[in-house]
Amino acid sequence: QVQVVESGGGLVQPGGSLRLSCSASGIMEPIYVMAWYRRVPGKRREMVANIDMEDGNPNYAEFVKGRFIISKENARNSISLQMDNLKSEDTAVYYCNTVSGASLRMDWGQGTQVTVSS
Secondary structure (H helix, E strand, O other), rough: OOEEEEEOOEEEHHHHHEEEEEEEOOOOOOOOOEEEEOOOOOOEEEEEEEEOOOOEEEEEEEOOOOOOEEOOOOOOEEEEEEEOOHHHHHHEEEEEEEOOOOEEEEEEEOOEEEEEOO
């Protein structure tokens, strides 16, 4: 059974920090990429950052460059997202995504809420 599980969301003041974690299990084929997406109510889901699971090369959306860092964790098929200098517009549900196998299958977590508010 495939499981993609996020943790670490919560409420933080503007300028504060949060760290999200994601762990994937039950995926039988190699995971090539893991990523963080977010969705604001009424808007389309957008990619925040992704990371190549083989070489660790990260990519970031322009709106988080210099503030967020995506990393591979020591545990297998696990990543994190360090979010610093958070802004109110970062408020969203954050989803972890995996891309695996020759068919580039995508699996998603249930999401974790991040709220940036004073």
